[in-house]
Amino acid sequence: MTLALFALLVASGSFGAGLLGAMTGLGGGIVVVPMLTILFHVDIRYAIGASLVSVIATSSGAAAAYVREGYTNVRIGIFLEVATTIGALVGAALAHVVPTQALAILFGVVLLYTAYRSLRGDSPTAAVPPPDPLGEKLRLNGSYPEAPGRVPYVVHRVRLGWGVMLFAGMLSALLGIGSGVVKVLAMDRAMRLPFKVSTTTSNFMIGVTAAASAGVYLHRGYIDPSIAFPVMLGVLAGAVLGARVLAGADVVWLRRIFTAVVCVLAVEMLYKGLTGGI
C-alpha cells in the first residue's frame, strides 16, 4: 500500500473514531488501535502512539465546544483529575506487584456486569441517593443546556466517585487502556450526573491523562509522523462534528452506543487476560 492510500484510509477510519469518541467521552483509542493493528498490520507500538495522539485530539477538539456551551463541569473535572493523576502514579509504582492478567479478567467481568445492568433498564433516575453535602461545599453542582433552557443538577456520592476515579487512574496505568470508560461510569453511576455532563466532562479529562504519558511515548519513538498525521486530522474532524451533533442527540441512543463500546472493551479485556496478551 502506498503512503497516500494508507493516509486516506486511516484518516477515514479515524473520522469515525473521533465521532464516536467525542460523543461517548471515551476518546478514539478504542477504535484506532484495532484498526491500525488488525486492518493495516501496523506494529502495536506505533498504534499505541497514534492512539495517544487520537485521545488528545478528540479531547481538545470536542472540549473546545463542550466547555463553552457549558456541558463540561470544569470543577468536577479538576476535582476528579486529582484522583486519576494520583491513581496513575500509584498504578505505575505497582506495575511489578499486581498480577495484570487477573486484573484484566476482573475488570472485564465488572464491565460486563455494568453493561448488563444498564441493558436491563436500570435507569439511574430510579432510587436516586440523597444529594451529597460535599457537592455544595466543593461547588460541584451545576446546570447543563437542554432545550429550551438549562437544567440544574446536584452531585451524589462524591467520595465514592473520587474513589472510583483513583481506581480508574490505576487501571489505565496497569492495563494500558484509556480510562474514559471508568470515568464516565464513575460520574454516571456513582455521582449520578446527567449523561451528557458525564461524557463531556470525561472527554475534557482524558486529554490530560493522555498528555501525562505522551512524553514517554515520544522519547521511545512510538509516535511516527506518517501514521499519526492522518489519525490526528481524521479524529479531529470527527470530534468536531461529534461535538456539534451532541446537543441534539438522544440520550437513550448515546447510552446504547456507550454500552456497546463497554461490551467490546469487556471482551477485549477478558481475551487479553485469558490469553496472557497483556
Add this chain to the structure above:
Amino acid sequence: MTTPTPRRSTPTPPLDAEIGRPRAWSDRDVEQVVGRLLQAGVVLASIVVVLGGTLLLARHGAEVTAFSVFRGGSSHLRSVSATIVGAAHGDPGAIVQLGLVLLIATPVARVALTLAAFVAQRDRLYVAMTALVLALLLLGLFS
C-alpha cells in the same frame, strides 16, 4: 445558542466594585477562556500538521508503507528540541511532529490556564487541586 445566565454564579465580593477593581472571574468566564485556548491549540496544531502532512505526501506519497516493523523512529523526531531544529530545516516528518507536540501541549496549557483562573478567583481549594494536577502532569512529562 445557550442562555447567557451564569451556571454557578460566583459570589463576587462587593468590595471589588467599590474600589473599582476588575470583577473577579465567574466560572462562565473561565469556561469561555478555557474553550478558546483549547480551540486555539487545536487549530494551530492542525495547521502545522496539515502543512507537514502535505509535504510528506508530496515527497513520499507514492512509496510503499512498512509500518509492521517497529524501527523506533528517527532520533530527530524523539525529542522536542530536535523536532524544532528539523522543522526549521523544512523536514516534513519533523513539521508533523512539531504539530503533534503542539497538540500534546494543549491540555497541559489548559491546566495551567485553569490554575491562573482559580488564582484570579481567589479560590484556594481549587488553586491547590489544580496546582497538584499540573505538578504531577509535568512530573510525568519530564521524568
